[in-house]
Every structure is written in structure tokens, then in C-alpha cells.
Amino acid sequence: MSYRKDLAALVETKKDDFTKISDAVWEFAESRFQEFRSFALQADYMEEQGFRVKRGLAQVETAFLAEHGQGKPVIAFLGEYDALSGLSQEADVTYHKPIEPGKDGHGCGHNLLGAASLAATVALKDYMEQNNLPGTIRYYGCPAEENAGGKAFLVRDGVFDDCDIALTWHPASVNAVTETGSLxxxxxxxxxxxxxxxxxxxxxxxxxxxxxxxxxxxxxxxxxxxxxxxxxxxxxxxxxxxxxxxxxxxxxxxxxxxxxxxxxxxxxxxxxxxxxxxxxxxxxxxxxxxxxxxxxSDYIANDVISEKIGENMDAFLPIGYTEEEIEYARKFQEVITDLDKENLQQMAKKLAGKEAKEILKTPLYDWRIEGLGPSKGSTDVGDVSWVVPTGQFSAVTLAAGTPGHAWQVVAQGKGPVAHKGMLFAAKVLAATGYQFLTDLDLVAKAREAWLEDLDGETYPNALPKDAKPEIW
Ligand SMILES: [Zn+2]
The missing domain is CATH 3.30.70.360 (Alpha-Beta Plaits)
Known part of the structure; x- marks a missing residue:
């Protein structure tokens, strides 16, 4: 379909910008509510690209939104840029080597997360302008995902209230739609x-x-x-x-x-x-x-959005890796612990069939995996999913078996595999955003499914009234 090709081309046209932003955020390595440079870089870039930018949301200085277009529907792309404390690590090195011991590092790949969501918003804006498309798109720069649940403060303040669809992704070692809830x-x-x-x-x-x-x-x-x-x-x-x-x-x-x-x-x-x-x-x-x-809050997956994300992932896969990239990933896979290796074996067993062999053979999974089951982690995307029908997915930026929140994630965070995964995620987000932007019936269907999932419940707003976004 031509919109996919066109959106992918638009992502590729500015890929140097997006890669630079991701790498710069990796270098800044700012943790919760201190993301001043990361936030400013992204907000400035969006302003340069012609977005209406609002800096500071819900009393959080490092939150912002960048908006383009007018009227319904309102499609939101969620980005993050916070690092993890104490995870300083040199890039592309397969052993633990902090740049500065005790300093922070991007152990969850949020440098890529934000850059890809931003890239999708920019590509879709360019496409809307070329094709005179109505509707509104927004990029939300969401700080402090780690250890603070920054989005819960934004949701509490009503920042997402007029959004129709929210989309995001997360760097990972698998390509998979997030079809089930998080804790x-x-x-x-x-x-x-x-x-x-x-x-x-x-x-x-x-x-x-x-x-x-x-x-x-x-x-x-x-x-x-x-x-x-x-x-x-x-x-x-x-x-x-x-x-x-x-x-x-x-x-x-x-x-x-x-x-x-x-x-x-x-x-x-x-x-x-x-x-x-x-x-x-x-x-x-x-x-x-x-x-x-x-x-x-727990994440409420939306079947209608998940299905569209799956279609778009399939359309843009495989990512395609060079021998050097596979070798790069293999080196990182070699240094994971025996327990992490065992975990990989378990995953292979669970998925069984043809995939099982592939899973143990290659360090880069260049296809979409289904049936992984519910996540044992938590994300503040959950809070957004209680007030807006939301879709998310994982995309490969890491060697298979890489443990989460570890120096290995930081080390791979600006390598060639990470950059490719980020651009792939941007294309999937842009194409999914386009589908909802141009089809109000589809938006209505997602909303219907969301109301059914909520089953009469409303956002529990679990933050105490006096809780402030702060570094504790
Ligand atoms: Zn994360």
C-alpha cells in the first residue's frame, strides 16, 4: 500500500536527524525528572519541524507536547527519554565498562523509544501536509517512566483527555505486539x-x-x-x-x-x-x-489497535541484517549469564515448532513473535490506556537473551541494530497512526472495544492527591 511506502520513505529521508537525537539522548543519560537536555533537544527539533510545542505539562518541566493539524481524530504518539541510575556504560563494548562509575545510563533503551515515536510523528506530519489530510497528531514527550511513573501525573492532570488513540512501542529483543496487560x-x-x-x-x-x-x-x-x-x-x-x-x-x-x-x-x-x-x-x-x-496502573491492551499494529509490523518485516550486525549481536549474546541462556531455551520451548530452532540459532529475531503471554513488568503507558484506547509493541533493538535494565542494553543502545529497530518502530507507528487518522470508523471500533474491556470501570487514579512529580 502506497501510504506505507511513502511513510517509510519519509522516515528514511530524515533518518540522520532521528539517529542523532537518539544518540544524543543516550549521551545525556538523564534520569527521572532531570531530562532537561533530552527534553530541550526534542522540543526544539519539533519546533523547527513546524509543530506547535507546549513545554511543561502537569507541573513537570521536562514534559512537552508537539502538535500538528486540527480537529478530530487526535492521534497521540508517546515518547520517553529517561535513563536509569547507576547504569553508565560504554557503547559497543561486550563487558561491563562504565564511562563514569555511578552515573546514569540508558538501560531500558528510552533514547530509542522517544526518537522513534518522534520520528513517526514527524513523518506523518510531512505526509499529512503532502496529502492535505485533516485531523490532529501529537507527540508527547513523557519523562520519568522509570521509578516514578511520570505518565500517571500527566494523566491525572487531564493531558490526554481529548486524545482518541495513543500509540507507542518499546525497545526489546523480539518483535511482538503487546496484546496483554502489564502489572x-x-x-x-x-x-x-x-x-x-x-x-x-x-x-x-x-x-x-x-x-x-x-x-x-x-x-x-x-x-x-x-x-x-x-x-x-x-x-x-x-x-x-x-x-x-x-x-x-x-x-x-x-x-x-x-x-x-x-x-x-x-x-x-x-x-x-x-x-x-x-x-x-x-x-x-x-x-x-x-x-x-x-x-x-495496569495496561489495557486494545484488540482493534493491536491487530493494526500487527499488520504494519508484518508489512515492514523483515528488517534485514548484514553479517556484521548479526555478528555484533552474537557477541553480546555470548556474554549473557547461564540463567539468561536458560530463559532463552524456555522461550524456544514455549513457542515450539519451526521458530524454536530459529530462536536458538540466531541472535537477531527478524520476524514477529506471537503468543509470548503477559508481561511481568510494569509501565506507565498503563495509565494512558485507562483514559485513551492505546496500542503498543516491542521491536528488536537488542541481541536475543539480553537482560533488561542491564549494562548490556546501554552498550547496544546506539549500535547498528538499535538504529535499525528504531527506524522500523517509527514506520510501524506512522502507518498505524495514519490508519486511525484517516478512518473514523476504525477509531470508533477501537473505542467500543476499549469500553468493553473497561467494563464500566474508570481510571482509578491511584496517586495520592498530594503526590507531586519529584525526585525522591
Ligand atoms: Zn522501559
């Missing part, structure tokens, strides 16, 4: 305040905040036996109260991540974890402050 996920700080004393001389005068953290964790670990199988609860002790065992710790803090398939289930688990904290405070005669800082 809802809350982040909650529990800070205990006790009384310090000499641990040998006057232990009876002390009340240990560290004891409270430990007792709380024991409580939650017992709770695991009595929660739904799909729930996931993990914690990190942020503050142990010091390094001196002979001083009773007066302050201690633990950060919890609480996940389950539905946000309503997480709301209930959160209540129970709070009770463990309150119980620990009672036992230890300490006080606890509870601060809920982030809430990711």
Missing part, C-alpha cells in the same frame, strides 16, 4: 523514627527504627503466602540507620514496590503492607511515615 505497580516509602541510645550501656532506653524495618519485612514475607499468585512485592532498605552496631538506630527507611495484574488488587495489597508497617511500629514503639510516591 500495576506502586512505590511506597516507609520511614521509621525511633530513639537512639547506647546499645550496650542503655539498650532499654532505645527504640530501634531498624528493628521496625526488619519486623515489617518479616510481616510482608509471611503475607506472601496469602496473596494472589501473580502479585509481586519487593523492597530495598534505603536507610539502615547507620553503620555503628553499638548505636540504637533512630531512623530507618525501606522502599517497597507492590505489583499485581490489576491496580485495584495493588490498592488492597498496599493497605495490607501498610498494616505490616503499622504493626512493626507498634511492636517496636517507633513511629512510621508512609509516603506513596508513584502508581503505575
Amino acid at each position: 500495576a505497580n506502586f512505590r511506597v516509602f516507609y520511614t521509621f523514627h525511633g530513639t537512639s541510645s547506647h546499645a550496650a550501656g542503655a539498650p532499654h532506653l532505645g527504640r530501634s527504627a531498624l528493628d521496625a524495618v526488619e519486623i515489617m519485612n518479616v510481616g510482608v514475607n509471611y503475607m506472601r503466602e496469602h496473596m494472589i499468585d501473580q502479585a509481586r512485592i519487593h523492597y530495598a532498605v534505603i536507610n539502615t540507620g547507620g553503620t555503628a552496631p553499638n548505636v540504637v538506630q533512630s531512623e530507618a527507611q525501606v522502599l517497597y514496590a507492590i505489583r499485581a495484574p490489576k491496580v485495584t488488587q495493588v490498592i488492597d495489597l498496599h493497605r495490607r503492607v501498610d498494616n505490616c508497617a503499622k504493626g512493626a511500629a507498634l511492636i517496636t514503639e517507633t513511629k512510621v511515615d508512609i509516603k506513596h510516591v508513584a502508581a503505575y
Whole structure:
């Protein structure tokens, strides 16, 4: 179909711009709410391209939207550009080698994510202008996907309220439509305040905040036996109260991540974890402050949008790799752990048939994989999917078996495979956006399916009213 060819050509025409943007964001490596340079680069570029740009959304300085056109439908492309803390890593190196130890790095490929969504919006705008197409398209620069659920703040503020369709993707080691939900996920700080004393001389005068953290964790670990199988609860002790065992710790803090398939289930688990904290405070005669800082809702996949994404992925596949690119990926695959290799074997077994052999033979999966099942991760795209019918997919930018949120992702983030995957994703997004932009019946169908999936429920807006987008 000619629109696909034309849109692909438009992506290719400006591919140097998009690649440069992705690589620059990789270099900036700015984590949540600090994406000042990444945001400015993208916002400036969109202005240069003739978009109406609004900088700063929902009190988040590093969020923006770039808009073109007028009237209905409104098609939204979602982009991200935040890095992960502590994942600094040199590019194209197959061993762990931080550029600067302790600094941040793009361990989730969001440099590519944002650049491809931006590229799709630019290509579709160029196509709309050439063909006098009505309707509105927008690129949303969404900060702080990692560890903050930035989009939940944007959704809470109504930034997506007039959108008809939202589209996005994620860098990965498979090409696949995201046909099932992701886990809802809350982040909650529990800070205990006790009384310090000499641990040998006057232990009876002390009340240990560290004891409270430990007792709380024991409580939650017992709770695991009595929660739904799909729930996931993990914690990190942020503050142990010091390094001196002979001083009773007066302050201690633990950060919890609480996940389950539905946000309503997480709301209930959160209540129970709070009770463990309150119980620990009672036992230890300490006080606890509870601060809920982030809430990711579960993702509601939309069959109508997923089907169109699948068609477009098939139309643009295979990506086509050179021998050098396959070799590049193979080198990265060689350094994954035995457990990651085992995971690959499991995936091959699950998919079975002809694919199974291919999966173990090649490090680059140049076809679309179906039937991978639900994701165990979380994404703030989930929040958008509660207020706008949303579609997303994964595209290959990594060697098969590459673990997530790891230095290997950073190392491959501006290599040839990553760039090709990014351009492929841009084409799929642009073509899918075009299909909805020009077919109001299709938009209505997606909306119908979405209402059916919601089954009368509305966005639970799980963020506490006083939660602000902030670095914690
Ligand atoms: Zn990510």
C-alpha cells in the first residue's frame, strides 16, 4: 500500500536527524525528572519541524507536547527519554565498562523509544501536509517512566483527555505486539523514627527504627503466602540507620514496590503492607511515615489497535541484517549469564515448532513473535490506556537473551541494530497512526472495544492527591 511506502520513505529521508537525537539522548543519560537536555533537544527539533510545542505539562518541566493539524481524530504518539541510575556504560563494548562509575545510563533503551515515536510523528506530519489530510497528531514527550511513573501525573492532570488513540512501542529483543496487560505497580516509602541510645550501656532506653524495618519485612514475607499468585512485592532498605552496631538506630527507611495484574488488587495489597508497617511500629514503639510516591496502573491492551499494529509490523518485516550486525549481536549474546541462556531455551520451548530452532540459532529475531503471554513488568503507558484506547509493541533493538535494565542494553543502545529497530518502530507507528487518522470508523471500533474491556470501570487514579512529580 502506497501510504506505507511513502511513510517509510519519509522516515528514511530524515533518518540522520532521528539517529542523532537518539544518540544524543543516550549521551545525556538523564534520569527521572532531570531530562532537561533530552527534553530541550526534542522540543526544539519539533519546533523547527513546524509543530506547535507546549513545554511543561502537569507541573513537570521536562514534559512537552508537539502538535500538528486540527480537529478530530487526535492521534497521540508517546515518547520517553529517561535513563536509569547507576547504569553508565560504554557503547559497543561486550563487558561491563562504565564511562563514569555511578552515573546514569540508558538501560531500558528510552533514547530509542522517544526518537522513534518522534520520528513517526514527524513523518506523518510531512505526509499529512503532502496529502492535505485533516485531523490532529501529537507527540508527547513523557519523562520519568522509570521509578516514578511520570505518565500517571500527566494523566491525572487531564493531558490526554481529548486524545482518541495513543500509540507507542518499546525497545526489546523480539518483535511482538503487546496484546496483554502489564502489572500495576506502586512505590511506597516507609520511614521509621525511633530513639537512639547506647546499645550496650542503655539498650532499654532505645527504640530501634531498624528493628521496625526488619519486623515489617518479616510481616510482608509471611503475607506472601496469602496473596494472589501473580502479585509481586519487593523492597530495598534505603536507610539502615547507620553503620555503628553499638548505636540504637533512630531512623530507618525501606522502599517497597507492590505489583499485581490489576491496580485495584495493588490498592488492597498496599493497605495490607501498610498494616505490616503499622504493626512493626507498634511492636517496636517507633513511629512510621508512609509516603506513596508513584502508581503505575495496569495496561489495557486494545484488540482493534493491536491487530493494526500487527499488520504494519508484518508489512515492514523483515528488517534485514548484514553479517556484521548479526555478528555484533552474537557477541553480546555470548556474554549473557547461564540463567539468561536458560530463559532463552524456555522461550524456544514455549513457542515450539519451526521458530524454536530459529530462536536458538540466531541472535537477531527478524520476524514477529506471537503468543509470548503477559508481561511481568510494569509501565506507565498503563495509565494512558485507562483514559485513551492505546496500542503498543516491542521491536528488536537488542541481541536475543539480553537482560533488561542491564549494562548490556546501554552498550547496544546506539549500535547498528538499535538504529535499525528504531527506524522500523517509527514506520510501524506512522502507518498505524495514519490508519486511525484517516478512518473514523476504525477509531470508533477501537473505542467500543476499549469500553468493553473497561467494563464500566474508570481510571482509578491511584496517586495520592498530594503526590507531586519529584525526585525522591
Ligand atoms: Zn522501559
